[in-house]
Amino acid sequence: MPELPEVETVRRGLAPVMEGARIARAAVNRPDLRWPFPARMAERLTGQRVLALRRRSKYILADLASDETLLIHLGMSGRLLVSGDPLGRFVHDHPAAQKHDHVVLDLDSGARVTFNDPRRFGAMDLFATAHADRHPLLQKLGPEPLGNTFGAAYLAAAFKGRRMPVKAALLDQRIVAGLGNIYVCEALYRAGISPRRPAGAISAARVAGLAEGVRTVLIEAIEAGGSSLRDFRRADGELGYFQHSFDVYGREGAPCRKPGCPGQVRRIVQSGRSSFYCARCQR
Numbered sequence: 001m002p003e004l005p006e007v008e009t010v011r012r013g014l015a016p017v018m019e020g021a022r023i024a025r026a027a028v029n030r031p032d033l034r035w036p037f038p039a040r041m042a043e044r045l046t047g048q049r050v051l052a053l054r055r056r057s058k059y060i061l062a063d064l065a066s067d068e069t070l071l072i073h074l075g076m077s078g079r080l081l082v083s084g085d086p087l088g089r090f091v092h093d094h095p096a097a098q099k100h101d102h103v104v105l106d107l108d109s110g111a112r113v114t115f116n117d118p119r120r121f122g123a124m125d126l127f128a129t130a131h132a133d134r135h136p137l138l139q140k141l142g143p144e145p146l147g148n149t150f151g152a153a154y155l156a157a158a159f160k161g162r163r164m165p166v167k168a169a170l171l172d173q174r175i176v177a178g179l180g181n182i183y184v185c186e187a188l189y190r191a192g193i194s195p196r197r198p199a200g201a202i203s204a205a206r207v208a209g210l211a212e213g214v215r216t217v218l219i220e221a222i223e224a225g226g227s228s229l230r231d232f233r234r235a236d237g238e239l240g241y242f243q244h245s246f247d248v249y250g251r252e253g254a255p256c257r258k259p260g261c262p263g264q265v266r267r268i269v270q271s272g273r274s275s276f277y278c279a280r281c282q283r
């Protein structure tokens with residue numbers, strides 16, 4: 001499942017292709033993904049220029065000249081493919097239509113953006129840009145972890161008095177937007193904090209380290225995604241999936257990588273999801 005860095009990588013790959021381009025033709029090949037598509041979606045997209053491509057949490061938001069915004073959510077298995085970009089960032093010819101190509105946008109530049117999603121947990125919606133903050137998927141989201149609001153002071157205030165495990169607190173999208181299981185495990189490891197520790201019982205200094213850890217793991221992953229984008233000339237035009245190396249995620253039983261730590265990575269289940277951590281250096 002793509003997390004925030006993967007979605008940001010997709011956004012950065014799409015932005016030079018879509019921003020400023022006009023949607024010459026929109027094909028919507030089924031009535032729904034996870035939810036029904038909005039009424040007359042193809043018609044409302046056709047002819048519209050894309051003014052800006054933004055990201056909020058794990059949602060890509062394309063602001064259109066019609067004062068509407070197209071929301072794109074990749075869900076579990078959604079992929080965006082770019083083909084036929086005349087400026088040569090994506091030199092691939094348009095591929096033959098594939099099964100699960102649900103939405104195809106042909107831009108006036110000659111580029112094509114295809115949304116393919118075999119499992120259909122993805123979503124698209126179209127709504128007035130001015131009302132974006134009130135959209136049901138967006139209105140309850142906390143601050144962006146890479147934005148100006150998020151930081152040591154914010155996180156300390158958000159954790160105050162909370163007995164829930166810090167792992168659950170960081171996954172709560174109302175506290176901070178866009179964090180998923182993988183990067184929460186990695187951030188807690190960086191900060192040396194056990195995923196089981198009650199959020200409200202962490203000292204201010206350690207909360208500050210955690211806020212820093214969250215930002216660092218995300219920034220490093222986005223940089224890794226940027227490297228993968230530069231390799232696209234020999235890739236197939238698919239955006240956003242790249243090789244990661246994680247310190248704890250998926251490394252159950254492996255030795256801890258912190259210098260001098262004799263611990264092993266352990267896996268426990270919290271709220272039905274795996275937490276990977278080192279019980280020696282995460283307290």
Ligand SMILES: [Zn+2]
Pocket residue numbers: 256257258261262263264278279280281282
């Ligand atoms: Zn350790």
